Amino acid sequence: MTTMPKMNRRTFIISTAAIGGGLALGLRLPFGPGVVRAADGSPEVNAWVVIRPDDTVVIRVARSEMGQGTITGLAQLVTEELECDWSKVTTEYPTPGQSVARKRVWGPFSTGGSRGIRTSHDYVRQGGATARLMLIQAAANEWNVPASECSASNSVITHGPSGRTTTYGKVAEAAARLTPPKDVKLKDPKDWKIAGKPVKRLDTLDKLTGKQVFGFDLKLPGMLNAAIKECPVFGGKVKSFDAAKVSGMKGVKKVVQVGDTAVAVVADTWWRAKTALDALPVVWDEGPNAKVSSATIADVLRAGLDAEQAFVGNRSGDARAALSAAAKKVEAVYSYPFQNHACMEPMNATARYTPDKCEVWVPTQDGEGSFAAVLRASGLPAEKCEVYKINLGGGFGRRGAFQDYVTQAVQIAKQLPGTPVKLLWSREEDMAQGRYHPVMQCKLTGGLDADNNLSGLHMRLSGQSILASVRPHILEKQKGRDPATFQGVADSGEHAFGYTIPNLLVDHAMRNTHVPPGFWRGVNINQNCIFLECFMDELAHAAGQDALEFRRKLLGKHPRNLAVLNAVAERAGWGRPAPEGIHRGLAHMKAFNSYVAACVEISVSGGNKVKIHRIVCATDTSYAVNPAQIERQIAGSFVYGLSALFFQECTVKNGRIEQTNFDSYNSMRIAQMPKVESIIMPSGGAVWGGVGEPTICVAAPAVINAFFRATGKRIRSFPLKNHDIELV
Template identity: 40%
Template structure:
């Protein structure tokens, strides 16, 4: 720490303390990072005393600091990409800290796995709908510990027993005398207190913030245009660049004729790399026009023959093989030999992320440093991969994170930053690299294609045997190799191994089948995307086979899952389930215990004579444990349902001659505002620990829609997106 303090003092004397210096010296904003608190401890440690007492801040852990003016700053370990996590996490910390919530400000955490690593992954990552789930206990302990230190400081000053003091609204109060001291007045003294090893957390009955539908902290600046996303970063002397990569997966640059591009006003430089070409200009328009003027001959390589037809042929063949057993209970051979049997297979296509903010990164590379401005879900991996690309030690790379204009798993990858660093190495000064929508969609990291095969037997109206096989890519094997054990991708089988129904003979297998050439990664909803769709679609077919109502059929096998059964009963009531409907209008249901939440959804939809689907109404009931901010939960479910239904109706990436065929929103459609029906979300009050909510709606919508179409037309669709020709009047599956 001595070197860091010297660096701080040197710049303090010069009167020029930059954010970058504070970050890189480990002294972010008042010596926050100088206080090295082990991630899981939030427990005793000696607070670091700042060199200048007039600038001192109370920094009890890596997430909280309070200055002598009483200003409270919360450092966010997770990133905000529209899911409302900045507000929810701030509520958790402020609740236990007893801070004045409207006066709290937020900062992005700098890259640091030790301080800000997600407790589930051990990496500083935002994803898998676990921001609240993963941090619930740790952040509460952090806030409660800081509050206890402030109380100790006040009690010491008053010479009273700390047990006779309480805290509220940024103050410590002595209950007997009524004396009060603000957190600001106590900040310096609190820094000298010993952090408590064990601190009592609030009883949920005493919560004053958690459980209230508070307004989101990020909304005002998003409404007035002040919000800064990665794509908004502006630096003095910055150039703009946009890129073109080979349209064929894995292809390389051959020859480049840049004579016309160089004549475009504002074009400054053409950067030719082995696998892409970038045009650098004074502004984005110049860079784009310059890129359009390039004549590039590509060496397409061995993947120029790859097509969707071949990929599906290979996947279907792989799905016929035996897989690795992910879970097995009872006697599956005996179970499948008992009662009536039904077999089915379900398929889901490649999907792009198509975030509203295209991938981008602003980078400044010098001989001795690299600084990055972007929006990412995985800061430390961006930092380490950028260091490799820049040829620099990790500590010489600074990452400034911003709000994300959508992530959906795309920004769990560092590839766009690595590419920007490679371009920036050829440019003097900072350069903002922005992918066009076409480049973004055609060079994505796609949701894998999946094929799920199911065999089940029925006796006395219930399932007695269940064999389920997932076939598809192993994203975990690439993204987090230590988690890929014994040939099982834990993400690919998520919501399959923990299917909610009471089935005595239960067997799940996984077949790893990687598509040739096509890069695959996480997509909002991850593993439950394919498994919830297949399971819940199949449940409706089984219900029809035994002549039961789909909800009654499910009720009979949810005895061991009372939270999900309660959600199902509530959604049945609120959706008007069982009430008569006109011809070609149906209701479909899906249930799932995904991401630690329990959700039941009913979609009401109409199918016209041409096979077009009109959404009439969506109803969801969810038990997500303690609802930190009910308003955010409702918003996330509404948005997630629309996102998932968009994919069900239109989403598909197809490959021909090694090329992605879709390029923009005209052929990779989104659900339009006039197509969105009334969405009702009913949040069940619960005292359980919070579950995840950002992806539950995404996975709930498609099977409920498919089952609504099944109810309306009698056609059992087994593949997405919806094939309108199969449900048009006069056609059969």
């Protein structure tokens, strides 16, 4: 056995504070073969499982918890295979530095694209199963009996023939020294006891008492606070600022430039930093983007609707020929705005820099992405950098691919070596410096033949590419095309188009703007589902057919789309008369390898006051690791998606975002939210579907379609507040 150097007490306290009271991040690698230990000395059976002598099981997972329940779900999966006592399970995050040092043993840290469970279930279950076999083997060795005569359940190992028992805590030390078995067989999900069950989340209690430490709650000895302002025109720079005007203000320690684009005030408290920042005279070099407005952007996109050149995302037959030959042609143009994630916890990160070490504490959807940002900004090698992940006060895609606040925190901390500095954005800064839901317009042209069958569809997207801005290397491989633009309408894969139409063309005229786009919960399915599913209703109407029946005819080869659509239609009573004044709307899509459908019931009074009475949603996620958490993600998706539909738009004037806070960028309240009835209908198979994002895309089109039935008005641009439509 190798003994590990003990962490000094100060490091231990900081580490526990950083992860909200969990086990310290004191993992140390042995200098040769031997047992890897957690900071408290407990042995690591493998990377996923640490067992303490009191039988507490610490499950380590790399994905981030931001409210979506992933940590609980992953712990359920490990527990299922480990056969440990669920009441003794706790979780912790490994650090990205540890992961890098151990050849990424925990897999990717990135927590986005609804991947938290669906792309890590296999290796975390393997981790649990492997640990179980090692624990059983250790007990068998101690008893000098064959492991095949022993079994494990609830953290107790039993030798069948003799009835002898021991616990995981007692044999963990010996188990940790064994060679892990290979090719471990996993349980059939039919036999799950903890996974698949609506168990309570593991992380609730501290959220009720104020104990949970979010990023901006962090306290470190000697810490200072920073408030920042970046050039409000994207692409602009700092020209000058007059630090002397504020450096004498109470609590102010330093006024610093941050990169080329921002200034920050560092003070003893954040409020004093912000007060001084507000008083700091700054001159910006706003650059040519200062001329851009929402109207100029819309003009550029509109031109793309009829442009010659476009990237093809999905093609079958000859859509143009089918449309020319159609007995009836239907055409419509839709548009979707920029939107901010508006996480409840504004962006923040805490950094401490010395030439020998740069440490960052940050609520992040991607610990490794944060780590990379620390390396770049600090200029230090990996072994001198570390990132401590903190649970997030909302992520929704803002805190993954973009680590701008981490870079800023390090840039500030470098100017105060040795002093920890906590950078917190104001809400106004958060609204001004988003990574926005991309803007998109779409012209749809559909052709009906003489029998009112849909013979052709052309869907021309025109607008912004996220990947062109964020992952240009993907575009290079695709000859300039952004495959993600076609989410939900793609020719195959996890976002495959859900209909069979004989002549189909989906193409994209890429029109990028200076406003930085980002992955916003659901990403490109949000607009694509509105475009497609609202237009399907328009086509059904033109064909004089029921919206459900019209869709069903095109769903023969899409049984799982059809199944979720049928499920909501049946539950909501589609085809039977709705109560007086109530109108229904439908939508469905395949997204993130799950199939989702919604049917909503609304009433409209005074022509513009929408009341949503009922939402029925079905989802086929292949497997349902925690149905209670899936229900919560479904309900939450409607709050997020309907807030966007009714209220949310970031408009551009003089190159900058006009909305500044929740008074100009509203979000739904409890009064506006009806009960959501969830139908969780996992149908199994080899590929697992995601949960956090898919449902969001069906929220808006179902309501828009119901609004048409109620009023006869087709709304094709958003948010609805721009049409004086209110949510009551």
